[in-house]
Amino acid sequence: MGKKHRFNGIVLDQELLLQNLSLKLIRTIGSPFVPGEEIPAADKESLELYCLAVNNKIPVLYLEALHQQGKLGELEEKYSEWKAKYPVFIDEVEKVSKVLEDGGVSFAIYKTIKPYPALLNDIDLLIMGDNYMYRKAAEILLRAHYSVELPGIVEAESLTDDEAYKRAARLATKPTSRKGEHISPTSTNFVTPDHNILIDLRKELAMNYTLWMDKNNFREYIIRAKLCSGGEIKTLTPELDLACTVAHTFSEHLYLLGDYYTFLFQLSKMGEREVNEFANIVRDNEIAFAARVFITITAALYQAAHGVLPKELQVMCDKFGSDNNELKNIIRNNFHTPHRYKIITIVKTLLEKTKDRKFRRSVLKQILSMISPAQAKLVIGELIKKRKKEAY
Numbered sequence: 087m088g089k090k091h092r093f094n095g096i097v098l099d100q101e102l103l104l105q106n107l108s109l110k111l112i113r114t115i116g117s118p119f120v121p122g123e124e125i126p127a128a129d130k131e132s133l134e135l136y137c138l139a140v141n142n143k144i145p146v147l148y149l150e151a152l153h154q155q156g157k158l159g160e161l162e163e164k165y166s167e168w169k170a171k172y173p174v175f176i177d178e179v180e181k182v183s184k185v186l187e188d189g190g191v192s193f194a195i196y197k198t199i200k201p202y203p204a205l206l207n208d209i210d211l212l213i214m215g216d217n218y219m220y221r222k223a224a225e226i227l228l229r230a231h232y233s234v235e236l237p238g239i240v241e242a243e244s245l246t247d248d249e250a251y252k253r254a255a256r257l258a259t260k261p262t263s264r265k266g267e268h269i270s271p272t273s274t275n276f277v278t279p280d281h282n283i284l285i286d287l288r289k290e291l292a293m294n295y296t297l298w299m300d301k302n303n304f305r306e307y308i309i310r311a312k313l314c315s316g317g318e319i320k321t322l323t324p325e326l327d328l329a330c331t332v333a334h335t336f337s338e339h340l341y342l343l344g345d346y347y348t349f350l351f352q353l354s355k356m357g358e359r360e361v362n363e364f365a366n367i368v369r370d371n372e373i374a375f376a377a378r379v380f381i382t383i384t385a386a387l388y389q390a391a392h393g394v395l396p397k398e399l400q401v402m403c404d405k406f407g408s409d410n411n412e413l414k415n416i417i418r419n420n421f422h423t424p425h426r427y428k429i430i431t432i433v434k435t436l437l438e439k440t441k442d443r444k445f446r447r448s449v450l451k452q453i454l455s456m457i458s459p460a461q462a463k464l465v466i467g468e469l470i471k472k473r474k475k476e477a478y
Contacts, residue, residue: 108142115147118350118354119396120392120396141424141477146172146204150203177315179198189223192215193213195320200351201352202351204344208275209285220259220289224254233277234277236269239257239258259274272288298337299371300444307322308323323363324355327352329377332368332373382412385399415431
């Protein structure tokens with residue numbers, strides 16, 4: 087029989103915890119509070135752990151940990167690819183920020199620049215304005231040779247004069263659905279001209295019509311931040327960006343280790359003032375329950391991997407409390423990541439959001455839109471997909 091120990095009142099097998107892939111990955115990478123666990127001398131990288139890191143959006147952290155330990159083997163090529171791609175990604179973030187700022191667009195980049203090395207799938211842009219500003223942003227991107235991701239919406243050859251660009255911007259931001267592809271009523275995707283990096287241009291932080299945060303609460307939190315390249319971008323304060331990360335996990339129904347490390351690295355830079363600021367933001371945006379669940383999972387993974395919580399994380403647990411239902415869920419699933427939230431957790435999160443008048447109005451708009459069978463099929467299909475997917 088393996089050695090047993092108690093974890094939050096539940097008896098767990100120590101040997102199973104040591105062999106758990108998610109916890110192995112966390113121990114290999116370490117955290118801002120503890121160094122990564124040295125891989126045994128006879129071992130090199132694990133392709134299984136690398137695949138898990140990819141699903142959790144932290145392949146770079148895993149590769150960097152292996153590099154620092156001198157344990158890269160077959161993954162040396164992947165590491166070299168990342169070293170080449172990362173400056174390109176940062177450059178594209180700076181470029182699109184400058185293009186929109188020079189065009190007089192009110193916006194903020196969010197959830198894109200992580201507090202650790204990360205090469206993401208896209209650049210997230212939130213337009214801080216009305217429909218006019220949203221279409222203006224689309225037009226400016228088109229003029230800068232960014233293309234609409236959905237094929238056939240805008241043909242480059244047709245962009246011959248000002249009216250053509252305005253018409254193309256209207257088409258690029260018009261809700262569209264065809265053969266499983268669609269443009270959301272609150273967002274549209276562009277692709278950068280040089281390196282085919284996706285730009286997620288958002289009019290609202292929403293899934294279809296349903297808001298998950300109200301951008302009107304963000305205006306005093308937009309700042310200029312320096313990139314590692316030395317350039318600058320318009321973005322959100324670290325505390326608000328972290329709150330957006332928390333809320334986004336619930337919109338996707340999944341908690342990734344990328345979210346775990348975003349929280350830990352940001353937490354390591356936060357003092358009492360920043361912690362209180364974060365708490366005020368989640369309260370004002372009616373996501374305090376979501377934050378409690380998120381912090382509960384973060385603490386559970388950390389304690390299971392490292393055996394003890396750092397004082398900074400313990401302070402957050404004491405401040406926000408614990409959610410026993412989701413804690414039991416992740417323990418029952420053997421700390422597997424990505425972790426899927428229980429339906430009841432999603433429902434409780436939405437119930438808290440009903441205190442927000444704008445959220446209630448967005449839900450009503452969502453319901454009315456679903457009078458259309460095609461729209462109802464699209465929304466229900468998206469929800470089913472979210473409950474089935476293992477990563478995103």
